[in-house]
Amino acid sequence: MKRLATTAELEAMANRVRQGIVTGVFHAKSGHPGGSLSCADLLTYLYFNEMNVDPQNPTAEDRDRFVLSKGHGAPALYSVLAHMGYFPVKDLETLRHIGSYLQGHPDMKRVPGVDMSSGSLGQGVSAACGMALAAKIQKKGYRVYCMLGDGEIEEGQVWEAAMFASHKKLDNLCLIVDNNGLQIDGKVEEVCSPYPIDEKFQAFGFEVTEIDAHNFEEMEKALNFARANQNGKPTVIIAKSVKGKGVSFMENVVNWHGVAPNEEQFNSAMQELLEGGNGDV
Amino acid sequence: MSELKKIATREGYGDELKKLGEEYPNLVVLDADLAAATKTATFQKAFPDRFFDCGIAEANMMSVAAGLAASGMIPFASSFAMFAAGRAYEQVRNSIGYPHLNVKIGATHAGVSVGEDGATHQCCEDIALMRTIPGMVIINPSDYTEARAAVRAAVEYDGPVYLRFGRLAVEQINTSPDYRFEMGKGVTLRDGKDLTIVATGLCVTEALKAAELLAAQGKDARVVNIHTIKPLDVGLMVKCAKETGTIVTVEEHSIIGGLGEAVCSALAENYPARVHRIGVKDEFGYSGPGAQLIKEFGLDSEGIAREILENVR
Numbered sequence: 001m002k003r004l005a006t007t008a009e010l011e012a013m014a015n016r017v018r019q020g021i022v023t024g025v026f027h028a029k030s031g032h033p034g035g036s037l038s039c040a041d042l043l044t045y046l047y048f049n050e051m052n053v054d055p056q057n058p059t060a061e062d063r064d065r066f067v068l069s070k071g072h073g074a075p076a077l078y079s080v081l082a083h084m085g086y087f088p089v090k091d092l093e094t095l096r097h098i099g100s101y102l103q104g105h106p107d108m109k110r111v112p113g114v115d116m117s118s119g120s121l122g123q124g125v126s127a128a129c130g131m132a133l134a135a136k137i138q139k140k141g142y143r144v145y146c147m148l149g150d151g152e153i154e155e156g157q158v159w160e161a162a163m164f165a166s167h168k169k170l171d172n173l174c175l176i177v178d179n180n181g182l183q184i185d186g187k188v189e190e191v192c193s194p195y196p197i198d199e200k201f202q203a204f205g206f207e208v209t210e211i212d213a214h215n216f217e218e219m220e221k222a223l224n225f226a227r228a229n230q231n232g233k234p235t236v237i238i239a240k241s242v243k244g245k246g247v248s249f250m251e252n253v254v255n256w257h258g259v260a261p262n263e264e265q266f267n268s269a270m271q272e273l274l275e276g277g278n279g280d281v
Numbered sequence: 282m283s284e285l286k287k288i289a290t291r292e293g294y295g296d297e298l299k300k301l302g303e304e305y306p307n308l309v310v311l312d313a314d315l316a317a318a319t320k321t322a323t324f325q326k327a328f329p330d331r332f333f334d335c336g337i338a339e340a341n342m343m344s345v346a347a348g349l350a351a352s353g354m355i356p357f358a359s360s361f362a363m364f365a366a367g368r369a370y371e372q373v374r375n376s377i378g379y380p381h382l383n384v385k386i387g388a389t390h391a392g393v394s395v396g397e398d399g400a401t402h403q404c405c406e407d408i409a410l411m412r413t414i415p416g417m418v419i420i421n422p423s424d425y426t427e428a429r430a431a432v433r434a435a436v437e438y439d440g441p442v443y444l445r446f447g448r449l450a451v452e453q454i455n456t457s458p459d460y461r462f463e464m465g466k467g468v469t470l471r472d473g474k475d476l477t478i479v480a481t482g483l484c485v486t487e488a489l490k491a492a493e494l495l496a497a498q499g500k501d502a503r504v505v506n507i508h509t510i511k512p513l514d515v516g517l518m519v520k521c522a523k524e525t526g527t528i529v530t531v532e533e534h535s536i537i538g539g540l541g542e543a544v545c546s547a548l549a550e551n552y553p554a555r556v557h558r559i560g561v562k563d564e565f566g567y568s569g570p571g572a573q574l575i576k577e578f579g580l581d582s583e584g585i586a587r588e589i590l591e592n593v594r
């Protein structure tokens with residue numbers, strides 16, 4: 001479903017989404033800016049231009065589903081949902097506050113538009129398999145998208161899910177690995193390397209494509225390919241990204257995984273993002 | 282007690298691990314991509330060759346620890362309580378508990394005081410899970426000093442131990458120079474005759490303050506620190522029930538399966554007495570600053586005192 005016609009519009013929207021992320025995490029005084037910013041472009045594209053969803057009807061039976069298996073990226077998901085119109089953008093300022101529906105990790109019972117609760121790494125992808133299987137059982141045409149972290153795929157459960165998805169021929173399932181190269185304790189390849197990621201998924205029976213996570217044309221191509229694919233194989237898009245993307249002092253700095261900016265850092269981040277332009281979208 | 286700076290029990294875990302690393306060459310530490318948060322990074326810096334990051338793969342980590350212990354090492358395996366006790370429960374039960382291997386589990390960020398991360402990270406079930414494993418020792422220290430002492434005691438003991446630490450900085454109460462830690466023994470911190478408050482973890486400080494609030498209302502509460510939840514100091518529980526009647530338990534854990542239920546079972550079988558459990562009711566937590574959530578769940582001194590004045594006969 002194409003809501004934004006041009007790359008410029010997508011870029012402008014992604015930029016707004018990033019402002020929402022930084023705003024939310026700043027007001028929460030905690031949270032995960034790095035991994036939220038790295039998947040901001042992907043989530044923007046998915047919701048605005050790929051998925052068949054309707055903010056006016058968030059629980060429509062035939063909607064496409066999205067599972068943020070790397071649940072700590074909640075600020076990115078919430079910001080995209082808010083900018084889509086599921087709830088007011090202003091509410092992002094209540095992220096993680098007592099009484100707010102915007103819980104630290106996605107909560108499907110409280111947040112309109114969230115299809116699956118997540119936060120414990122490795123579990124969302126299995127839930128996505130369940131959703132894709134339900135579509136097959138019920139002969140429904142909806143598709144299921146699921147975003148994983150490259151650290152997250154160290155969880156054994158991810159590979160149990162991969163085995164399941166390909167054995168059950170879930171070609172309506174599309175996984176996206178946010179391959180920013182960093183986790184909490186350092187570089188993914190130094191902590192306990194899951195590489196080679198592409199060959200592992202190939203061995204598990206997936207269609208594998210690699211893209212630049214900050215390039216909308218490549219996203220469009222990869223997602224078109226996944227949607228057209230009906231050979232029984234699930235697809236995985238390995239998206240090379242930059243952790244902290246868009247806020248220069250956060251980019252590729254492992255420490256920005258799970259801390260909030262102070263006021264000065266917040267102001268400088270917002271200024272940098274505003275200079276990127278909000279466009280006319 | 283307020284002059285000393287507040288410090289989290291997980292800091293004590295990291296500091297004592299480093300100390301023990303100097304004394305025990307066969308001590309190794311495993312973590313699952315949370316070294317900075319669990320404080321095993323303190324050990325890692327001192328002994329990089331004896332630190333092994335397992336990545337985000339807690340189930341594997343627990344069984345690897347079992348193998349290390351079966352081969353003469355003393356492994357500490359660390360993650361947040363949610364993932365150490367929750368995600369890897371069955372590995373802990375079957376790889377570590379059943380063969381009674383000498384694995385120490387360092388579980389941090391337990392309870393609701395983990396704060397803003399919300400319900401998915403607020404583990405209020407770990408004590409319950411670990412209590413059901415035969416032979417598992419469970420220690421939930423009340424402050425930094427006790428955390429350090431507990432880590433040392435765990436190494437001196439041969440067998441599986443679950444150590445529960447918090448994220449939040451808490452007051453220091455065990456500051457006396459002749460402080461001694463004895464695994465399995467409760468500590469009476471304040472005498473009283475009207476009732477006994479039996480607390481564990483960060484609730485001990487709150488219970489002590491609650492006792493002062495109660496004193497102002499004419500209620501004389503005894504306060505007992507139960508750092509070792511299993512094996513429980515049954516003798517002390519019976520003694521308190523005999524001497525003060527009502528027992529009130531306080532824990533940053535579900536009232537189902539935790540300290541409160543352990544005390545209930547012990548007394549039901551040995552000396553039936555009225556027990557009132559204060560803890561997280563049968564519900565999930567939610568996001569918010571940790572200290573504020575302690576208040577929200579009625580686990581702070583005022584909440585404890587209020588509950589006792591209003592609902593305990």
Ligand SMILES: Cc1ncc(C[n+]2csc(CCOP(=O)(O)OP(=O)(O)O)c2C)c(N)n1
Nearest residue numbers: 035119120121149150151152182183184314
């Ligand atoms: C099962 C589980 N173990 C540990 C954690 C704590 N944790 C949260 S985020 C994170 C690192 C995630 O790294 P990655 O998947 O690469 O995410 P990104 O870099 O994209 O933020 C960890 C270990 C968790 N949420 N769930």
